[in-house]
Amino acid sequence: MFKNYLKIAFRNLQKQKFYAFINILGLTIGIAASLLIIVYIADELSYDRFHQKADNIYRVGTRAAISGQTSELATNCAPFASTAVAEFPEVDEAIRLDMQTEIVVSFGDKSFTEKRLLLADSNFFQVFSFDLLQGDPDLALKDPYKVVLTESIATKYFGYTGHGDSSPIGKSLKIGDGTVEVTGIVADPPSNSHLVFDIIASLNSSDRAFESEWTSNNLYTYIVLNPKADWKALEGKFSALIEKYIGPEIEKYLGFGLQKFKEQGGDYGYFLQPITDIHLKSKLDAEISTNGDITYLYIFGVIALFIVTIACINFMNLSTARSANRAKEVGVRKAAGARRVGLVYQFLTESILFSLISTILALALISLLLPSFNDLAGKEISMSFLLNGSILGGLAIVIILIGLFAGSYPSLYLTSFKPAEVLKGKIRAGFKSSGIRSTLVIFQFTISIGLIVSTLLVYKQLNMMQTRNLGFDKENVLIINNVSMLGNHQQAFKNELKNYNGIINVSSSTSLPPYIGSNTVFKVLGENEKELLLRWYWADWDHLETLDIKLKSGRYFSEDFPSDSSAIILNETAMKEIGWDNHENQKLMSYRYSYKGEEMNVIGVVKDFNFESLKSSIRPMGIVLGSGNLISARLAPGDVREKIALIESKWKQYAPDSPFEYSFMDENLEQLYGAEERLSRLFILFTSLAIIIACLGLLGLATFTAEQRSKEIGIRKVLGATVGQVIVLMSKDFTKLVVISFVLAIPLAYLFMSKWLEGFAYKVDIGIISFVTGGLASLLIAWLTVSYQSFKAAAANPVDSLKSE
Numbered sequence: 001m002f003k004n005y006l007k008i009a010f011r012n013l014q015k016q017k018f019y020a021f022i023n024i025l026g027l028t029i030g031i032a033a034s035l036l037i038i039v040y041i042a043d044e045l046s047y048d049r050f051h052q053k054a055d056n057i058y059r060v061g062t063r064a065a066i067s068g069q070t071s072e073l074a075t076n077c078a079p080f081a082s083t084a085v086a087e088f089p090e091v092d093e094a095i096r097l098d099m100q101t102e103i104v105v106s107f108g109d110k111s112f113t114e115k116r117l118l119l120a121d122s123n124f125f126q127v128f129s130f131d132l133l134q135g136d137p138d139l140a141l142k143d144p145y146k147v148v149l150t151e152s153i154a155t156k157y158f159g160y161t162g163h164g165d166s167s168p169i170g171k172s173l174k175i176g177d178g179t180v181e182v183t184g185i186v187a188d189p190p191s192n193s194h195l196v197f198d199i200i201a202s203l204n205s206s207d208r209a210f211e212s213e214w215t216s217n218n219l220y221t222y223i224v225l226n227p228k229a230d231w232k233a234l235e236g237k238f239s240a241l242i243e244k245y246i247g248p249e250i251e252k253y254l255g256f257g258l259q260k261f262k263e264q265g266g267d268y269g270y271f272l273q274p275i276t277d278i279h280l281k282s283k284l285d286a287e288i289s290t291n292g293d294i295t296y297l298y299i300f301g302v303i304a305l306f307i308v309t310i311a312c313i314n315f316m317n318l319s320t321a322r323s324a325n326r327a328k329e330v331g332v333r334k335a336a337g338a339r340r341v342g343l344v345y346q347f348l349t350e351s352i353l354f355s356l357i358s359t360i361l362a363l364a365l366i367s368l369l370l371p372s373f374n375d376l377a378g379k380e381i382s383m384s385f386l387l388n389g390s391i392l393g394g395l396a397i398v399i400i401l402i403g404l405f406a407g408s409y410p411s412l413y414l415t416s417f418k419p420a421e422v423l424k425g426k427i428r429a430g431f432k433s434s435g436i437r438s439t440l441v442i443f444q445f446t447i448s449i450g451l452i453v454s455t456l457l458v459y460k461q462l463n464m465m466q467t468r469n470l471g472f473d474k475e476n477v478l479i480i481n482n483v484s485m486l487g488n489h490q491q492a493f494k495n496e497l498k499n500y501n502g503i504i505n506v507s508s509s510t511s512l513p514p515y516i517g518s519n520t521v522f523k524v525l526g527e528n529e530k531e532l533l534l535r536w537y538w539a540d541w542d543h544l545e546t547l548d549i550k551l552k553s554g555r556y557f558s559e560d561f562p563s564d565s566s567a568i569i570l571n572e573t574a575m576k577e578i579g580w581d582n583h584e585n586q587k588l589m590s591y592r593y594s595y596k597g598e599e600m601n602v603i604g605v606v607k608d609f610n611f612e613s614l615k616s617s618i619r620p621m622g623i624v625l626g627s628g629n630l631i632s633a634r635l636a637p638g639d640v641r642e643k644i645a646l647i648e649s650k651w652k653q654y655a656p657d658s659p660f661e662y663s664f665m666d667e668n669l670e671q672l673y674g675a676e677e678r679l680s681r682l683f684i685l686f687t688s689l690a691i692i693i694a695c696l697g698l699l700g701l702a703t704f705t706a707e708q709r710s711k712e713i714g715i716r717k718v719l720g721a722t723v724g725q726v727i728v729l730m731s732k733d734f735t736k737l738v739v740i741s742f743v744l745a746i747p748l749a750y751l752f753m754s755k756w757l758e759g760f761a762y763k764v765d766i767g768i769i770s771f772v773t774g775g776l777a778s779l780l781i782a783w784l785t786v787s788y789q790s791f792k793a794a795a796a797n798p799v800d801s802l803k804s805e
Contacts (some may be wrong), residue, residue: 020354022700023315026693027358030311031402032365033689036373037304039381041297046192047279051129053224056092057275058231060084060221061284064519065267066533069577069620071519074284076221076270078211079245081121084221088237090229095121097195097220098208099288102481102629104658105199106174107157113482113661114153117175118197119206127224128195134166135184141202147173148184148200160185175201176484191380194279196289214245215253220288222275231272238270253591254523254531266531285519295756296679303686306447310690312405313440314697315351352403359399376681378674438737444694445741445778446748451687453749453774458680460764461757465673468762471609472513473548473634477665478647479512480631485658486651494631496650498542502636502643507546510628511537514669516611516621523589523597524578532578532588535611535619536568538626544606546634554583554604557625564625568600572608574620588622600624610762613672617761632665691778695785698734731786738782742775749774 048054060080062073081094098119105114124130125137132140133151140148149168154160158168168182180201189196203209208218225231246268247258254261261268273282280294367383374381385391486493490508497506522532543549544556552572557564568588580586586602608618635643644662651660670677716726750766757763 022696023354024358024361026311026314026696027354027402028361028365029689029696030307030693031355031359031398032362032369033686034304034308035362035366035386036369037300037307037686039385040377040379041301041304042385043192043379043381044280044292044297047292048192048194048275050190050192051127051275053127053129054276055274056225056227056229057127058223058225058272059275059278060223061271061273062217063267063269063271064533065265066521066531067577068265069533070267071533072284073217073286073519074220074282074288075217075286076219077214077217078208078219079214080241080270081221081223083241083245084223087241088234090225090231090234092224092226093123093127094221094223095123095127096203096209097121097124097222097288098203098206098218099197099220102661103175104482104485105157106657107171110157111657111659112156113659114198116196116198118195118200119203119209120200121203121209124200127222130189130193131187133163133185133187134169137184140184141200142204144202144204145178145180146183146202146205147175147180148186149182150186150188150198152188153198154182154185158182175199178205180205194275194289194291213249214241215249223272231274235270235272241270242268253521253597264530290674293675295759296675299679299756300682300686303451303690306451307686307690307693308402310444310447310693310697312402313444314693314700315354316408317440317697317700348404348408352400355399355403359395359402376678376685378678441697441734441737442741442744444697445738445782446744448687448691448694449738449742449745449774449778450749450752451683451690452777453745453770454753455680455683455687456770456773457749457753457764457766458676458683458756460770461760462673462676462680464764465614465676465760465762466670468610468614470513470669471549471607474513474666474669476635476637476640477547478633478635478644479663479665479668480633480647480651481661481663482629482658483508483631484629485655487655489654490627493650493654497631497633497647500643500646502638502646504634504636505542505546506631506633507540507542508627508631509537509539509543510626510630512630512632512665512668513547513609513611514613514672521591522600522622523591525587525589525599528579530578532574532620534574534622536622536624538628539623540625540627543623543632546632548634549609550607552605552607554602556604563601564603566598566600567603567625569604569606569623570602571606571618571621573618574622575605577620614762615760691781695781698782698785727787731783734782734786735779738775738779742778745774746771 048057051057059074060076062076064071064073076096078096081096084091085094100117100119101115103114103117105112120141122138122140122142124141125132132148135148140146149157149160151160151162154168157173158171160168166185168185171182172179173182174180186200203219211218225234243258250261250266250268251257278291280292280297282291283293363386366386370381370383373379483490483493494506494508497503516535516537518535519533520536522534522536524530524532539557541557541559544551554569556569557567561567568590570583575583583602583605588600588602589597590600591597606623610618611621612619633647647662648660651658716729721729749771753766757766
């Protein structure tokens with residue numbers, strides 16, 4: 001019986017090639033797009049799940065509130081790890097990590113700047129399941145100045161040939177000013193790890209490992225709980241650590257106890273994050289790497305569902321529209337004794353066959369498009385991910401579900417015809433179901449218009465973030481890294497650059513937008529003493545002029561004032577937070593160097609500028625006189641390559657053995673919005689596919705309508721109707737459906753985009769232009785889709801359609 005169903009299904013597929021082509025093409029595109037979204041979501045959800053202890057690993061975060069200002073950090077203090085193991089039986093082990101970037105690494109005549117140097121405690125390979133290819137996991141990081149290299153780095157410096165090659169072991173590398181010994185080779189970290197590194201060094205090599213202050217949060221702390229432990233209950237126990245260790249330090253710094261600190265609006269605490277939540281759910285300060293956003297997974301999941309639904313709707317629409325063509329078949333088979341359930345099986349078999357063919361073609365299409373999709377989405381997904389047993393098993397279920405969903409209504413509708421009525425010719429064009437089909441077309445275009453509007457607003461928001469005036473001039477600013485490699489020649493190098501006509505100004509600092517400084521508590525002195533959580537960094541005398549930051553009042557640092565070594569510049573937000581109307585005679589107490597503190601004179605106020613992502617509001621910030629490991633050079637308009645070549649030649653003059661590494665500030669700022677840019681590109685891709693699928697459905701319906709109304713059109717032309725009038729007649733029904741879709745899409749798109757924009761401190765106005773543009777675009781696309789068939793029907797010779805009458 002099933003074999004007979006298949007024969008009939010193939011026969012019908014060959015008989016109606018055009019409609020079969022539209023159905024298969026629509027389903028193929030829909031399934032391919034949805035599968036790409038599914039593998040994208042699956043990859044995002046797989047982050048950090050490869051660790052054997054993943055279910056029991058938690059990162060310890062720090063929450064601090066000072067006078068109403070709250071900061072949540074991914075980092076923690078050095079003593080926390082050992083204390084947690086000693087004082088909480090739930091904690092089996094703990095590990096501390098530190099990340100350093102832009103580190104110069106040398107071996108022989110090879111010298112490069114490596115971006116990701118991870119420092120770790122000796123139990124790194126016991127906690128995390130990274131594949132150690134060479135070396136002893138217990139000893140590789142035990143002693144100071146020992147390092148484990150990734151395969152890529154081992155190949156880069158030592159010509160490592162793969163598993164079994166132990167030649168790099170025991171060799172020495174120079175990292176910065178120190179020499180380290182290679183004790184192991186580890187496989188490159190997988191792409192679905194939030195911990196990414198090129199080199200792992202012993203944390204015992206760093207002074208930070210031995211810090212004793214509980215309020216100095218410089219390290220990342222991970223703990224492993226025993227399987228029976230309740231991590232939420234453990235969080236509640238951390239308050240004992242605050243009383244025992246944080247309270248005494250607060251009293252040393254501020255001169256009063258923890259209770260008064262809380263009464264003044266202060267708070268301090270620790271919280272836990274499951275390691276498997278970090279990539280998608282963590283948005284803390286000082287994240288160890290750039291994270292994703294689970295909101296985008298929900299968005300893409302809904303889009304995948306919509307795209308498949310649109311493709312299935314096309315199948316249902318065309319199947320019911322062509323009901324008259326198969327009504328006689330149903331009538332004859334029923335008259336011959338066929339039961340309705342058998343006919344339902346027949347039509348469902350046909351739809352499942354369409355689904356099977358479309359899925360096979362979708363997999364072939366994905367294999368061609370996957371490299372481009374990876375570039376677009378910033379992924380490293382391979383085709384093998386789709387072809388493993390569990391995914392293929394899931395695909396088999398999906399094929400059946402799509403077939404059942406797409407064929408459900410047509411099968412029930414077509415098998416409901418009464419044979420007597422069919423054979424008497426009472427079932428004519430199959431348009432009894434036109435109300436259902438119109439509803440389905442409206443649903444398709446409501447989704448399509450909503451996606452178009454959302455895409456326009458995502459692009460508009462991204463463009464605003466990239467072009468907004470940030471309060472300083474980000475263009476033509478070259479950033480030179482690793483200035484410490486110049487040694488005592490930093491000032492000479494800077495002076496050389498300043499004397500070159502192609503460079504307007506040069507500055508040295510410890511931080512630059514979009515990554516400014518770190519949080520430190522300052523005390524406001526005067527009548528209303530209070531604590532202030534302040535972002536601050538060191539910068540030299542030329543900093544404001546180089547970045548074109550505007551001074552609001554007072555003055556900037558000057559070489560004519562030696563006392564500026566104990567001065568500070570605040571931004572407008574800091575002034576508002578403190579409650580000062582002007583800066584004159586105002587002082588802050590800094591605890592940068594000692595518990596006793598250091599008085600700092602406020603000598604000026606700069607206008608607020610965005611030194612972080614536009615997702616965040618501007619925070620209180622201060623600038624202190626000093627220099628750092630970064631040099632920023634504002635280049636004059638003209639040939640950039642010539643200027644870079646000149647700067648590099650000067651670098652080689654003073655640091656011949658160190659690599660010259662640079663970037664541009666505007667590019668660094670754009671990288672902040674990588675997730676939004678990928679979202680924009682993916683939105684455009686999937687919106688385009690949804691529209692194509694919807695238009696395929698319109699094309700099929702327009703073609704069928706033209707066939708069914710050919711005699712009507714012929715009569716109208718004989719009676720004097722013009723081609724234009726016939727085209728309008730053919731198009732107006734579809735136009736009505738698109739207009740209704742537009743009205744329905746407006747509130748849905750508005751609510752969705754309003755929710756998405758809540759994640760930005762600075763956002764565009766939604767306005768009406770994006771909605772009008774989306775509606776007009778959909779209307780134009782619909783007209784273009786049906787215009788060819790409408791014109792073809794209108795231009796046909798009426799004799800051809802009327803000669804049989």
